[in-house]
Amino acid sequence: MIEIRNLTRLYDGKPAVDDVSLTVERGQIAALVGTSGSGKTTLLRMINRLVEPTSGQVLIDGQDTRGLAPHLLRRRIGYAIQGHGLFPHRSVAQNIATVPRLLGWSPDQIRDRVDELLSLFQMEPAAFRDRMPHDLSGGQQQRVGVARALAARPELLLMDEPFGALDPVIRAKAQADLRDIQRRLGTTLILVTHDMEEAVMLGDRIAVMDQGRLIQYAPPTEILTAPATPFVRDLIGLDQRPFHLLSLTPAFALATEGHATGPAIAREATLRDALAECLWSGRDALPVEGGGIITLEALRASAAPQARTAE
Numbered sequence: 316m317i318e319i320r321n322l323t324r325l326y327d328g329k330p331a332v333d334d335v336s337l338t339v340e341r342g343q344i345a346a347l348v349g350t351s352g353s354g355k356t357t358l359l360r361m362i363n364r365l366v367e368p369t370s371g372q373v374l375i376d377g378q379d380t381r382g383l384a385p386h387l388l389r390r391r392i393g394y395a396i397q398g399h400g401l402f403p404h405r406s407v408a409q410n411i412a413t414v415p416r417l418l419g420w421s422p423d424q425i426r427d428r429v430d431e432l433l434s435l436f437q438m439e440p441a442a443f444r445d446r447m448p449h450d451l452s453g454g455q456q457q458r459v460g461v462a463r464a465l466a467a468r469p470e471l472l473l474m475d476e477p478f479g480a481l482d483p484v485i486r487a488k489a490q491a492d493l494r495d496i497q498r499r500l501g502t503t504l505i506l507v508t509h510d511m512e513e514a515v516m517l518g519d520r521i522a523v524m525d526q527g528r529l530i531q532y533a534p535p536t537e538i539l540t541a542p543a544t545p546f547v548r549d550l551i552g553l554d555q556r557p558f559h560l561l562s563l564t565p566a567f568a569l570a571t572e573g574h575a576t577g578p579a580i581a582r583e584a585t586l587r588d589a590l591a592e593c594l595w596s597g598r599d600a601l602p603v604e605g606g607g608i609i610t611l612e613a614l615r616a617s618a619a620p621q622a623r624t625a626e
C-alpha cells in the first residue's frame with residue numbers, strides 16, 4: 316500500500332505540488348490526470364525521490380521512504396516513461412536485466428527472468444533477446460521499457476505517459492496488455508496520463524490534479540457521474556461521458572436472456588464496442604458470444620445511469 320501524506324514541492328516559493336494526500340491499495344491502479352503543469356510528474360517523481368519533497372511523507376507498506384537511500388528505493392520501484400528511455404547501446408536482454416544485475420541476481424536467474432518477461436509481452440525470447448533498441452518498432456520498444464521496469468518484481472510501478480508516443484491501435488493493445496500483466500503480477504501501479512480514456516480504462520481510482528492540488532480522487536464511475544468541481548467535469552469532456560462509462564464494462568456483464576440475430580460480439584468487448592456495433596449494423600440487439608444478448612435499450616441505460624435514477 317502506498318500512502319502519500321501532505322506532499323508538497325515548492326519551486327521558487329511556488330507549489331508545483333500542494334499538500335496532496337492519497338492512498339493506493341496494494342495491487343490497485345491509480346491514474347493521475349490533469350492539465351499540463353498541474354504537478355502530475357512532480358508528484359510521481361517524489362514517490363521514488365527523483366524529486367525530493369519540500370514537505371510531507373510517502374509510505375510504502377508503512378515504511379517512510381525518507382529513511383531509505385534514494386538509489387536503493389529506486390531499485391524497489393519500477394519506473395517507465397514516455398519514449399521508454401532504453402539504453403541505446405545495450406541489447407533488449409541487457410536493458411531488461413538492468414535492475415536485477417544491480418541487485419546481484421545470478422546470470423541464470425537473470426536469463427530466466429528476461430525470457431519470462433519477453434514471453435509475457437508476447438515477444439519471442441529467441442528472436443528479441445539480442446536485438447538492439449533501434450531494431451525494434453516503437454510499440455516493441457515500449458514493451459521492453461515496461462518489461463525493464465517490472466524486471467526485479469517491484470512492489471510498485473510508476474509510469475509517466477508510458478503510451479503517449481504510440482499510435483491509437485498499438486496503444487489500445489499496450490493498455491490491455493498492461494492491465495492484464497498488472498493483474499497477474501499483482502503490482503501496484505501509479506500512472507500519469509493526459510488521456511481520460513486511458514485513465515478510465517486502467518484506473519481503479521482516478522486522481523484529478525489542478526495547479527498542484529488534488530481535486531478529486533475516486534473510482535472512474537464516480538468521477539464520471541459525480542465530478543467534484545466544474546474543472547473535473549470539463550476535463551472529462553461532457554460529450555465523452557456516456558462513452559467513457561460504456562467503456563468501463565465488458566459485454567458479458569450486461570448480457571440478458573433473449574434472441575438476437577447477426578454476428579455475436581465478444582464477451583470481453585466493451586459496451587462501447589457493443590453500441591458501435593448496434594449503430595453500425597442497424598440492430599436493436601446483439602448476441603453475446605457464449606450466450607445471452609445485449610439490447611440497445613440496456614446500453615442506453617448504462618450510458619446515462621443518472622438519467623435512469625432521475626426517472
Ligand SMILES: Nc1ncnc2c1ncn2[C@@H]1O[C@H](COP(=O)(O)OP(=O)(O)OP(=O)(O)O)[C@@H](O)[C@H]1O
Nearest residue numbers: 326330331332349350351352353354355356357358
Ligand atoms: N525542476 C523544476 N524547476 C522549476 N519548476 C518546475 C520544475 N519541475 C516542474 N516545475 C514546475 O512545476 C509545475 C508542475 O510541473 P509537472 O511537470 O509536475 O506538471 P505535469 O502535470 O506533469 O505537466 P505535463 O502534463 O505538462 O507533463 C509546472 O508549473 C512546472 O513548470
